[in-house]
Amino acid sequence: MQEIGVHGFVTLDRYLDSDSIELLIQEIAHLNFTPGRAGIRNLLELAPSIRKLAQSQEIRSLVAPILGDTAQVVRGIFFDKQPSANWKVPWHQDLTIAVKNRLDLLDLPDYHPWSVKAGIPHVQPPTAILEQMLTVRIHLDPTDESNGALKVISGSHRQGKLTTVEIDRWKQTSPGISCNCEAGGILLMRPLLLHASSIAIVPSHRRVIHLEYASQPLPAGLDWYYGQSRFSNAKNSDQ
Numbered sequence: 001m002q003e004i005g006v007h008g009f010v011t012l013d014r015y016l017d018s019d020s021i022e023l024l025i026q027e028i029a030h031l032n033f034t035p036g037r038a039g040i041r042n043l044l045e046l047a048p049s050i051r052k053l054a055q056s057q058e059i060r061s062l063v064a065p066i067l068g069d070t071a072q073v074v075r076g077i078f079f080d081k082q083p084s085a086n087w088k089v090p091w092h093q094d095l096t097i098a099v100k101n102r103l104d105l106l107d108l109p110d111y112h113p114w115s116v117k118a119g120i121p122h123v124q125p126p127t128a129i130l131e132q133m134l135t136v137r138i139h140l141d142p143t144d145e146s147n148g149a150l151k152v153i154s155g156s157h158r159q160g161k162l163t164t165v166e167i168d169r170w171k172q173t174s175p176g177i178s179c180n181c182e183a184g185g186i187l188l189m190r191p192l193l194l195h196a197s198s199i200a201i202v203p204s205h206r207r208v209i210h211l212e213y214a215s216q217p218l219p220a221g222l223d224w225y226y227g228q229s230r231f232s233n234a235k236n237s238d239q
């Protein structure tokens, strides 16, 4: 918890054993993931065992101490950086959330701009929502600089949404840290943490299950893309 507070990330090696990793790889293989595509954006709907893992005590025990007991998984993405989909991402913060429905700007003026990715509505929520989120990245392959591991800038999550000038300043003054992990290793990170990734120079898979957790329902009329009803159920069962 302390490392997340100060640095905005922590890596945990060998969190899942090789049998669990193999089962996840097999389930993803059944999704007919098209080589050349970088990811699958609606992973939780498509892959029951990944949904189960995302909601398991094993993963919740990492998330709840940081976000509290109300935390729910709200999105799952699968990334596979490989020779036919070998990308680089510039330094950025994760500022958008996936939601079920688009609202009129007038209804929620703090939520903008809107966009659509793979048919799913996305919006930038206020900083306070992003500060109450946590990303869990489960590595299915070993990753380091050679296959384009995620790089982060420690502490950059603590100043809200950064401007381009501020991002440049962070890049010039703070070294990027490569989040190297074994297969089965986990990276926990705040979405506001500056991160980037380079092209892989060694041809291989770099498969990552990327899960986003939030601790509260969205305002009336707006629903998380995944799991909003579980927030409502949790609320009802408390009453």
Ligand SMILES: O=C(O)CCC(=O)C(=O)O
Residues within 6 Å of the ligand: 079, 081, 089, 094, 150, 195, 196, 197, 208, 210
């Ligand atoms: O996995 C990667 O290489 C990049 C992921 C990323 O930038 C993101 O999730 O925002």
